[in-house]
Structures are given as structure tokens and as C-alpha cells.
Amino acid sequence: MGLDLRLPIGLLLAVIGLLLAGFGLASGGDIYRRSLGINVNLWWGGVLLAVGIILLISARRNRSAE
Amino acid sequence: MFRIQPGFIDYLILACYLAFVIGIGFSLKRTVRTSADFFLSGRSIPAWITGLAFLSANLGAQEVMGMAASGAKYGIATSHFYWVGAIPAMVFVGVYMMPFYYGSRARSVPEYLKLRFDEKTRCFNAVSFAAMTVFSSGISLYAMGLLLAALLGWDFHASILLSAFIVLCYIFLGGLTSAIYNEVLQFFLIVAGFLPLVFLGLKDVGGWQKLVDRLKDVAVSQGFAAGAFTDSWRHLGDSSRNPMGIEWFGMLMGLGFVLSFGYWCTDFLVVQRAMAANSMAAARRTPLIAAVPKMLFPVIVILPGMIAIALTGSQGPGGFHLPPKPDGALNYDMTIPLMLGHYFPPGMLGLGLTALLASFMSGMAGNVTAFNTVWTYDIYQSYIRRNASDSHYLWMGRMATVFGIIASILAAYLATRFNNIMDFLQLVFAFVNAPLFATFLLGMFWKRATGHGAFSGLVCGTVAAALHHGLSLPKGAEAGIKGGWLGAWTAYPSEMAQNFWTAIWAWLVCFLVTILASLFSKPSPEDRLKGLVYTLTEKPPEEDLRWYQRPAPLGAVILGLALLLNIIFW
Numbered sequence: 146m147g148l149d150l151r152l153p154i155g156l157l158l159a160v161i162g163l164l165l166a167g168f169g170l171a172s173g174g175d176i177y178r179r180s181l182g183i184n185v186n187l188w189w190g191g192v193l194l195a196v197g198i199i200l201l202i203s204a205r206r207n208r209s210a211e
Numbered sequence: 212m213f214r215i216q217p218g219f220i221d222y223l224i225l226a227c228y229l230a231f232v233i234g235i236g237f238s239l240k241r242t243v244r245t246s247a248d249f250f251l252s253g254r255s256i257p258a259w260i261t262g263l264a265f266l267s268a269n270l271g272a273q274e275v276m277g278m279a280a281s282g283a284k285y286g287i288a289t290s291h292f293y294w295v296g297a298i299p300a301m302v303f304v305g306v307y308m309m310p311f312y313y314g315s316r317a318r319s320v321p322e323y324l325k326l327r328f329d330e331k332t333r334c335f336n337a338v339s340f341a342a343m344t345v346f347s348s349g350i351s352l353y354a355m356g357l358l359l360a361a362l363l364g365w366d367f368h369a370s371i372l373l374s375a376f377i378v379l380c381y382i383f384l385g386g387l388t389s390a391i392y393n394e395v396l397q398f399f400l401i402v403a404g405f406l407p408l409v410f411l412g413l414k415d416v417g418g419w420q421k422l423v424d425r426l427k428d429v430a431v432s433q434g435f436a437a438g439a440f441t442d443s444w445r446h447l448g449d450s451s452r453n454p455m456g457i458e459w460f461g462m463l464m465g466l467g468f469v470l471s472f473g474y475w476c477t478d479f480l481v482v483q484r485a486m487a488a489n490s491m492a493a494a495r496r497t498p499l500i501a502a503v504p505k506m507l508f509p510v511i512v513i514l515p516g517m518i519a520i521a522l523t524g525s526q527g528p529g530g531f532h533l534p535p536k537p538d539g540a541l542n543y544d545m546t547i548p549l550m551l552g553h554y555f556p557p558g559m560l561g562l563g564l565t566a567l568l569a570s571f572m573s574g575m576a577g578n579v580t581a582f583n584t585v586w587t588y589d590i591y592q593s594y595i596r597r598n599a600s601d602s603h604y605l606w607m608g609r610m611a612t613v614f615g616i617i618a619s620i621l622a623a624y625l626a627t628r629f630n631n632i633m634d635f636l637q638l639v640f641a642f643v644n645a646p647l648f649a650t651f652l653l654g655m656f657w658k659r660a661t662g663h664g665a666f667s668g669l670v671c672g673t674v675a676a677a678l679h680h681g682l683s684l685p686k687g688a689e690a691g692i693k694g695g696w697l698g699a700w701t702a703y704p705s706e707m708a709q710n711f712w713t714a715i716w717a718w719l720v721c722f723l724v725t726i727l728a729s730l731f732s733k734p735s736p737e738d739r740l741k742g743l744v745y746t747l748t749e750k751p752p753e754e755d756l757r758w759y760q761r762p763a764p765l766g767a768v769i770l771g772l773a774l775l776l777n778i779i780f781w
Contacts, residue, residue, distance in 0.1 A: 157231045168558045176556040186558040189407050
């Protein structure tokens with residue numbers, strides 16, 4: 146098939162992760178009262194970024210292996 | 212009504228998602244050269260992708276929001292839809308049925324019926340299925356438009372047209388491959404958007420043990436056994452002691468056997484994903500791979516409902532609670548969107564809304580791709596234009612995509628004008644679907660079953676479903692769309708119990724009539740049934756596969772895990 150699906154999924158998760166984590170770093174205080182005082186943007190953004198990067202690396206490895 | 216006000220960051224995340232969805236469509240455009248590429252992805256997709264798409268095509272927003280609503284209404288017993296219903300059926304279709312679907316080279320489920328039985332059986336299935344897909348994608352469009360208008364204040368017409376247009380774009384360009392790839396992307400987003408919600412909700416309640424304690428109070432206050440919301444089996448002995456209003460036999464036979472097997476084993480919407488796999492082994496693994504995340508999905512779709520009902524009424528002002536509807540009942544259906552708005556700060560809110568939109572689109576795309584295939588192969592090629600060139604059918608597939616989406620939009624508007632018509636149509640489709648699994652079971656495992664037998668079984672089963680519905684009524688309902696329109700002979704404790712028993716009767720009548728009518732009609736010659744019936748088909752070779760790649764051991768492991776879950780949450 147023409148397209149390794151891990152690329153777009155990894156890329157999208159990484160981009161969303163970056164946006165969320167960046168926004169989480171820049172924001173604080175009051176808006177996190179609703180999420181029980183947890184900066185979910187920063188934490189979950191970091192998780193998504195990590196998952197995205199893992200997918201991208203595994204797609205790249207696969208390509209160089211071929 | 213509660214309003215959510217998304218900010219710039221939220222719209223930015225949503226825009227990223229939309230750009231990727233359409234981008235996938237464009238990048239797959241050049242892979243579509245023949246009609247087989249468009250409708251079957253050229254049978255070239257690896258099993259992990261078809262597996263996740265198999266799961267995701269069923270994860271429309273109505274499923275996600277409906278399961279959360281049931282979690283709030285019925286508690287953990289909702290997991291029967293997964294651990295008793297879906298999982299065994301998915302193992303069965305992978306291990307026993309996929310060899311016939313994939314091996315017969317049929318291009319659709321109705322086409323399998325044509326190969327195995329005859330033209331009229333195929334026609335009955337193809338026409339009812341095509342109509343059903345259009346209406347269900349219309350109804351989900353309608354639900355989405357209403358939700359976005361109520362929640363975000365978006366324009367009803369604009370949200371319907373925009374999401375229909377995006378789905379149209381990516382299917383038109385890349386066909387089934389594009390739908391499948393996007394379903395996998397949507398699956399990741401659904402998990403990414405909803406999992407933190409469960410975490411925050413659970414933290415708000417004070418952990419699992421606290422949740423169990425609070426649900427005891429909820430159950431007692433509604434007049435059920437104390438553990439009715441957290442024990443899945445213990446209170447099924449007596450239909451009055453559990454909120455579903457069903458006893459174990461009706462649950463096991465109606466939901467576990469007839470309805471779930473009927474859906475997961477015969478509905479082309481999901482089977483089509485497995486047919487796109489790149490080998491017989493991959494096709495058989497598709498539902499098995501899907502079963503693993505499916506088993507864990509109650510955490511994402513049912514647990515939020517249980518959390519929501521536990522929090523309702525036990526929190527101080529400003530805490531989460533389900534609001535009452537005008538008629539006084541709690542607004543269960545809005546559980547997920549309300550929790551999104553309550554717990555997610557800007558940023559995560561965008562991701563949560565993206566997940567909601569992603570699940571709408573994956574459900575709709577599933578219907579549209581199933582529709583364009585059945586329309587083009589089973590209706591257009593069979594009855595309208597028989598021997599055209601392949602490029603003509605490819606063109607017709609793209610046109611059918613456009614037409615199917617326009618028809619869905621019309622159905623959505625029909626639903627806004629005549630809500631009763633939609634309820635009525637869904638009821639009729641339920642009657643047509645209920646007996647289907649009996650036909651496939653006999654077709655695949657009993658070589659003596661004939662075309663006349665299958666057709667008369669299907670018709671009688673459908674009529675039996677309608678009769679049973681017409682003669683029974685759930686407790687407290689008025690005769691009409693809920694049943695009893697021929698006179699209420701029996702009353703069921705709940706609508707769910709009535710549905711399950713309708714399915715059981717339909718199945719039984721179809722099963723018996725098919726056998727009887729088959730015995731009275733001429734048997735099909737055996738050489739015509741090769742590859743279509745169990746006893747006349749060679750087993751697919753498995754020697755070069757490792758044990759975990761073989762369907763049977765994999766299926767056994769999955770069934771064992773599902774059994775374990777049932778025992779843990781007994």
C-alpha cells in the first residue's frame with residue numbers, strides 16, 4: 146500500500162501533543178480548577194507526544210529495513 | 212441547556228484533525244485504479260489496520276454516547292454488550308465464518324448469499340441493507356447536528372453539511388482504504404480524547420472503591436439490589452432486581468447469541484473491513500485483533516456513565532451532575548458531552564470535541580462505504596447494468612458515494628420533520644435483521660440448506676419479529692411504536708427484555724422454517740457449494756503460522772480473557 150499509516154497517526158498525535166503541552170506550559174491556575182487542579186494539557190500532551198514519536202520512529206525503522 | 216465555549220486552541224486542534232483526515236484521502240487517491248481498489252482496498256491491508264478499523268467502524272458517536280447512557284442507566288450490566296455479546300461473536304466470525312467470506316471471493320455479504328443460495332435471497336438482503344445504511348447514517352448526522360447546536364451553539368445545517376462534506380471528500384478520493392485508514396486514526400483520537408475523562412471522573416469520585424459504595428446508594432434508592440450497578444451477573448436471576456429488567460436466559464440467548472452474532476457475523480459494515488485484509492490469515496485475525504481492545508472498551512464508554520450517575524446528587528453545588536430533562540427523567544444521553552464540558556480545560560476540550568467528531572465520522576464513513584459497495588455490486592451490477600467495464604463500476608462507486616451522502620443528508624432532514632418515521636424505520640430494520648444469523652449459520656454449516664429454504668426462512672423470521680413486537684408491550688408503555696399494536700398479550704419488564712425476546716423468536720422461526728422448506732426443496736449440487744459450506748471446504752493452511760497467528764488458539768485466549776472479566780465483575 147502506498148502509505149504507512151503509522152506516519153500520519155504518529156504525526157497527528159505528535160502535533161496535538163505539542164500543542165497541548167505548549168498550551169499547558171503557558172497557561173496555569175484558574176482554568177485547571179475544573180480538572181481538579183491537574184494541568185491535564187501538559188501531562189496528556191506529553192503522553193500523546195511520546196506515543197506519536199514512537200509511532201514515527203517505528204515507521205522510519207521499517208522503511209530503512211526494507 | 213449547558214453550553215461549552217471552545218477557544219482558539221480548541222479550534223486549532225480540531226482543524227489539525229480535519230486537515231489530516233482530508234490529507235489521508237488525497238494521499239491515497241493514486242492507489243485507486245480499479246473498482247476492487249475502491250470497494251475492497253485491493254485486498255491489500257495488513258491485519259492490525261483492518262482489525263482496528265473493524266472496531267472503529269462500529270464506534271459511531273451514537274454507540275459511544277449510547278453506551279455511556281446505558282452505563283448510567285443500568286450500571287456495569289451494560290458490559291454484557293461487550294463481554295457476552297461482541298467478544299464471542301467476533302471470535303466466531305474470525306475462526307469459523309471468515310474462511311467462507313474471504314475464501315469464496317465474494318465481494319460483499321449479499322454476494323455471498325447469492326453464491327450460497329440464490330438471487331432472491333441476495334436481493335432481499337442487499338436492498339434492506341442498502342436502505343438501512345443510508346438511514347442510519349442520516350440518523351447519526353441528525354443526532355450530531357442536534358448535539359453540536361445544543362452544546363456549542365453551532366448552526367445545525369452548517370454542522371451537518373460540513374461533516375457530510377468531509378466524509379464525502381475522503382471516501383470519494385480514496386475509497387474503502389481511505390475510510391479504513393481514517394477509522395484507525397479516529398480510533399486513536401477517540402481513546403486519546405476520552406481516556407483522560409475517565410481518569411478525572413474517577414479521581415473526582417474518589418477511586419473505584421468509593422464509586423462502588425456510591426453506586427450502592429443509587430441502586431437502593433431506585434429500588435434494586437444494592438450491588439445491581441456494579442455486579443454484572445449476580446442479580447440477573449430475577450428481572451425485577453436489576454435495572455435492565457432482564458433475566459439471564461433472555462440476556463444470554465437474545466443479546467449474547469441472536470443479536471450480537473447477527474450483527475458482528477453478518478453485517479457487511481464490519482465484515483467489509485475484514486474482507487479488505489491482505490490474506491486469508493489476516494482476514495481471520497481481523498476480528499480477533501479487534502476483540503482485544505473491544506474487551507477493554509467498557510472502561511472508556513461505560514465507566515463514565517457509572518461515574519456520572521454516582522456523582523449526580525452526591526456532589527455539592529458546582530459538582531458534576533446529570534441534569535433532568537423536561538419530563539423529569541435524567542438526561543442520560545448527554546453524559547459524555549456534559550462530562551467533557553465539566554472536566555476539560557481549554558486545550559483538552561478541543562481534543563475531547565475532536566474525539567466526538569471523529570466517532571461521528573467513523574460511524575458515518577462505515578455506513579457510506581458499505582452502501583456504495585452493496586449498491587454498485589449487488590444492485591447496480593446485478594439488476595441495472597450487467598456487463599460494463601471495470602472503470603464504469605469505479606465511476607459508479609464514486610457516484611454512489613455522492614448519492615449515498617446526499618440521501619443521508621435528506622434522511623437527517625426527514626428526521627427533523629418526522630421523528631416518528633425514523634423510529635418506525637429503525638423498528639422495521641430490526642425486524643429484518645433479527646433472523647439473519649440463522650440463515651448464515653445454516654448456510655455455512657448445513658449443505659442441505661437451499662435457496663428457497665433460506666428465503667422463506669428470512670421472510671417468516673421477519674414476520675415473526677413483527678408479530679412478536681405487535682403482541683407484546685414493555686411495562687408502562689402505551690400501545691403503538693413500542694409494541695402491542697395487535698393487542699398486548701404479554702408484558703415485559705423492560706423495553707430491552709422485549710427486544711431480546713423479539714430477536715429470539717425471529718431467529719427460532721427463521722431457523723425452523725429454513726430447515727423445513729429446505730427439506731421440501733431440491734438440494735443444490737455439491738460441486739456448486741465448494742468453498743461456501745463447512746463440510747465441503749478445505750481448511751485454510753496454517754503450518755507456516757506461529758501459534759499466536761493462528762485463529763483458533765488466538766480465539767481461545769481471547770474467550771478465556773473475556774470469561775475472566777465476567778468472573779471478576781460477577
